[in-house]
Amino acid sequence: MTTSDDGLVVRGVTKQYPGTRALHDVDVHVGPGECVALLGENGAGKSTLAGIIAGITQPTEGTMLWHGEPFAPASPSDSIAAGVGLIHQEMRLLPDLSVAENVLVGRWPTRSGGWVSRGQMRARAQEKLEQLGFTQSMDVPVRTLSVAGQQQVEIAKALMLDAKLLILDEPTAALGAHETEALFERIHLLKADGVSFIYVSHRLAEIRQIADRIVVLRDGEKVAEHATADVPQDQLIKEMVGRSVDRLFPEVRPPADRVVLEVESLSSPTGRFRDISFEVRAGEVFGIAGIVGAGRTELVRAITGADPSHGTVRVDGAEVRRHSVQGAIKAGMVMIPEDRKGQGVIVPDTIQDNVVIANLDRIAPGGWLAPRKARQTAAHAVERFGVKGKPEHLVSSLSGGNQQKVVLAKWLERGPKVVILDEPTRGIDVGARASIYDVITELSRAGVAIVVVSSDLDEVLGLSHRVMVLSRGTDRGVLERDEAEAARVIELATT
Structure with missing residues (x-):
């Protein structure tokens, strides 16, 4: 006792x-x-x-x-x-x-x-x-x-x-x-x-x-x-x-028929994933599930040009230049990485600096950055995504949830056609998580093609129209929303 x-x-x-x-x-x-x-x-x-x-x-x-x-x-x-x-x-x-x-x-x-x-x-x-x-x-x-x-x-x-x-x-x-x-x-x-x-x-x-x-x-x-x-x-x-959160996962609306993202026969030269093909339509949330080591992060990094690969990626029918992050961004594709501090934000810099650096080609096309334009862009991003901070605040002073909102804000200011989110709510609280789900729903309703990688099975099932299950680098099946049950996903992920 x-x-x-x-x-x-x-x-x-x-x-x-x-x-x-x-x-x-x-x-x-x-x-x-x-x-x-x-x-x-x-x-x-x-x-x-x-x-x-x-x-x-x-x-x-x-x-x-x-x-x-x-x-x-x-x-x-x-x-x-x-x-x-x-x-x-x-x-x-x-x-x-x-x-x-x-x-x-x-x-x-x-x-x-x-x-x-x-x-x-x-x-x-x-x-x-x-x-x-x-x-x-x-x-x-x-x-x-x-x-x-x-x-x-x-x-x-x-x-x-x-x-x-x-x-x-x-x-x-x-x-x-x-x-x-x-x-x-x-x-x-x-x-x-x-x-x-x-x-x-x-x-x-x-x-x-x-x-x-x-x-x-x-x-x-x-x-x-x-x-x-x-x-x-x-x-x-x-x-x-301090309040009731009635609806954690927002209502999922049917996507359009138009295909925005096409991935065809994509393979890793190191063998981390092999012969992956799928399409994502306008307004669709396409989930990717699997256990650690299945190749989920390696796959989406290759799609966005961060890692080498063999195969083809197209956005709106146009082939994206391989092995080029800049090519992916110019094609209208952005990625929210799983390691937000190491890859998503520049922690010692301000919110404004982080937003501006991802949008220099838009707000300073001639190479000259107008301070007023930079402040306006950052202020709009902060307001749109409910970041609890001012543009001049350091990212290091923000909570994990607000740092994640800064990562979202800086890339979504570009108005992308394809958004890939790798572990979008890792380590953030239920309130911030609900607001990020609302952002995903807003993008879906605006016709953006969305890919979500998550280790949280409830999350990937709650958000997605379809779920692709990876196991040891191979596609074990794509499940429609009405058949994507937890037991079925785990069964495929462990085969």
């Missing part, structure tokens, strides 16, 4: 920044072998609270106990030494080191003479990663992995700590159903050994599967706490956003 001092106890924690109160008087208790879900919109204070527990941030007020003893980590190393680890949503890996080197970074096994035992390092890393469904080599550089693969490495790195409390910040945001299931199995085993978890996620359907209790934050305050994870999703959404 646990007492109030067992595990982690957070009492009255407040964090004040100049002009902003991130947390106010928050209490949380996590018992041994317990998983507490921490829910809230972006900006609700979840990451701040996680950072305080992990020693990244110092509280303005409040105290913490860890197994009955005062706990006030001054740095992440203090927290790790106490047995508390944090798995970040934004990967913090060393891109040029191998998978094995990243998993055991700082703890590389050595043999006599101080030399690193690479065989032992590979074996230990492989053991952890296989438990998470990771099948790639331990020797490849981390930068060559997909975002999902990097997320698995990040999780394995934390599991190597042998921590007694793990804070998981959106651990499944880039993972598909198969990889998520493997992670949950590992969490259940660790819970049975007394390991505690704080689980941060915007995927509400996961909460019942993994959590014992739920704590909801809004605007830096704890607004609800539930002694069970069996809470109606509508209730959780209302507690998180």
Whole structure:
């Protein structure tokens, strides 16, 4: 039987920044072998609270106990030494080191003479990663992995700590159903050994599967706490956003007959996908589903010219120049990448700079950029997409959901014919997610051809007119909306 001092106890924690109160008087208790879900919109204070527990941030007020003893980590190393680890949503890996080197970074096994035992390092890393469904080599550089693969490495790195409390910040945001299931199995085993978890996620359907209790934050305050994870999703959404979100997935209208995007016999020279063909009509949302490693991201990157390929891509009947992102953009095709910070936005720059750089050929055709025109373009994009910020604000100051809106805004200002979205709602809250779904619906009704890649099966099924299922780089079938059920998609994705 646990007492109030067992595990982690957070009492009255407040964090004040100049002009902003991130947390106010928050209490949380996590018992041994317990998983507490921490829910809230972006900006609700979840990451701040996680950072305080992990020693990244110092509280303005409040105290913490860890197994009955005062706990006030001054740095992440203090927290790790106490047995508390944090798995970040934004990967913090060393891109040029191998998978094995990243998993055991700082703890590389050595043999006599101080030399690193690479065989032992590979074996230990492989053991952890296989438990998470990771099948790639331990020797490849981390930068060559997909975002999902990097997320698995990040999780394995934390599991190597042998921590007694793990804070998981959106651990499944880039993972598909198969990889998520493997992670949950590992969490259940660790819970049975007394390991505690704080689980941060915007995927509400996961909460019942993994959590014992739920704590909801809004605007830096704890607004609800539930002694069970069996809470109606509508209730959780209302507690998180302060209002009811009646319709998460908008109504899907039939597309037009006119074909806008044609992909014919597209193959990767590295074998990541083979002989892929499909068409997308005006106003159609075409979903692409599959487990990690199926070739989804590689396929859409090739379609937009970011990666080499063999085959043909046409927009409105005109062939798009291969291996050319500029050619794709000129043809009217844009892509919202899955790695928004690494590929979608220039984080240290302003919203205005990010919008302008994607539209220079339109607003400065002669090479001269008029400041007034730049401000007007950025202001229009901010207003149209409801970005919570001004054009002069730095992208680094925005929440994940608003950064994603900036990525959308800068490309959609071009008025494209084809929009490809790779994991459009990865790691963003339910309120921002609903607004992005509304943007997709608006584009569909305007006759834009849309391709959506998502690891969230509910999302790809809820948005799409048709769904193509990839497995190991091959097309396993295209399902119409009325036959695209979750069980059927998973069956095809795992064959």
